[in-house]
Amino acid sequence: MELLSLNPGQIKKPIILWWTPFTGEKGKYKTCGDQECFFTINRKFRNHPHIKVFMFYGSDFSLDDLPLPRQSHHEWGLFHEESPKNNFLYSHHNMMALFNHTCTFRRESDYPITTQHLVSQKWLESTKHLVSADKKHGFRHKLAPVVFTHSDCDTPSDRDTFVSSLMKHIKVDSYGSCLHNKDLPEHIQDPIKGMNHGDFLDLVSKYKFSLAIENGVCTDYVTEKLWRPLSVGSVPIVYGSPTVQELLPSNHSAIIINDYKTVEELAKYLTFLDNNNEEYEKYLDWKKTGVTNQILKQILAERDWKIDDNQNWSDKDINFVDGFECFVCKRVHENINLQKQGKQPKQHQANKNHYGCPKPKRFNESPELTADMDWQAEYELYGRMAKHLRYFIENNKTFTKDTLLKISLNDMS
Known part of the structure; x- marks a missing residue:
């Protein structure tokens, strides 16, 4: 128009x-x-x-x-x-x-x-970047079994604490500024442009596991941190949405952190999979069969919108x-x-x-x-601010942000 x-x-x-x-x-x-x-x-x-x-x-x-x-x-x-x-x-x-x-x-x-970061089912099922377990194991002399790429540190999900603990039990290559121990090639270091670069996707595909930990925990909050490794064939180690299992391509396509009692127990299982390619490959079987999760398939089928990936976009x-x-x-x-x-x-x-x-x-x-x-503390403060904001708006009372903040802080004292 x-x-x-x-x-x-x-x-x-x-x-x-x-x-x-x-x-x-x-x-x-x-x-x-x-x-x-x-x-x-x-x-x-x-x-x-x-x-x-x-x-x-x-x-x-x-x-x-x-x-x-x-x-x-x-x-x-x-x-x-x-x-x-x-x-x-x-x-x-x-x-x-x-x-x-x-x-x-x-x-x-x-x-x-919910699937705002998932381009399409076809994109998810792609084997363009897929690397076999045998070849991945061949990179072990220069790459760790697990990759972590985050530059948003000290988040509400407290992922840095978890990854730091995991590093005590299994090698993790951390390319971002959080727990950094390995450098990306200069041309893919940009946290925005670099993450979608073909060379970065090829790099992630060489890792058996990718830490896919969101910066916040919320039902259905799932980002490219999950979809990217799934797309390139690196098994995601997931923490974030409590309902993530309902959104995965199959019931054996990711490792859910909350399924393990301790970090050490999780690390032992990752080490087992790293040393047993046949068992590891079972996490990639869905790449051969396609998405089997009917919930995810229905969500994608019912979308009336698309993500412009510069390939399959039309004027309609x-x-x-x-x-x-x-x-x-x-x-x-x-x-x-x-x-x-x-x-x-x-x-x-x-x-x-x-x-x-x-x-x-x-x-x-x-x-x-x-x-x-x-x-x-911030979460609780905002809860009190929301309460007073609603009261002021519904009763047409004047207020300022400072007023809300002052009243809310008094509630917490």
Whole structure:
């Protein structure tokens, strides 16, 4: 659609305004099936009679910059694909209850993007980079059995503590800045561009195991840290989503850290597999048969969006941001039509299950998690802030971020 240079009075369709200017769209009509909405980041439309939804990108949500007072007919939409580390507010019910439409990694959200980092089933099943166990073992004189590539250190998942413990029992090559002990070739050191470079993928494929530990623990939060090693044929050692088993290509395609009582027990099993190629190869059998997990296959089949990998994209394809916009647009029109028929509009309200993540915990010498870490205090603080934020918004009371912070800190003292 072409950009529009219209005065607010010229817009007759439902208006959906990105309060956080995530899309950069100055103003356009978008057709969603047989419905149409006007999308914009222009705040001059905030009081327009046809304004229906204010959209927020979770990472840019600012407590000091909200469309308040909130009118009864104003709905809020949340797009947030990031880790809970990014903002603990969304881990709490009182925050999520402020939104009417959600797009997150959780399958319980209104427009889930659980597989946001998975290009396609074909990409996952590819054997382009696959290296046999015998050949991988042949690299043992220069490569460890396990690879770890992370530069985001001291995360809420406490992965550095776990990996440090694992290193006491089995060799791990760490290319990132966290626990660094090995250098990447200079041309693939960039943490963004380098990770998708063919040479980096070839390097990972030579390792029997890849540590796939997310920076935050949350149901359905799964990133390229899992999909990349699966794609190139390195068995992932996984910690992150408690439901990850439901998303794996088969029931024998990854090693789940929580399945082991101690780090040493896990290391012994990895060593066993490293010395027994026949047993190791069973973790790669799915590369021959294809994805057998029906849950994952269904999720991929039902996606109405695609990831632009510069290979299989067409003008008819949409990404998940466009998909979420149209999802909201159709919901808005559904309620408009219900009201025209003299019926009550549908009430949409999110809850904690649309994103909510548990309190962070620290690893000890076993994969069990214990208490006492700085992230926990931040998590609890944001929970109190969410409570007061919801109260202020729903009662149309003025506040500032500093006010929320002060009251919340007093709650914790």
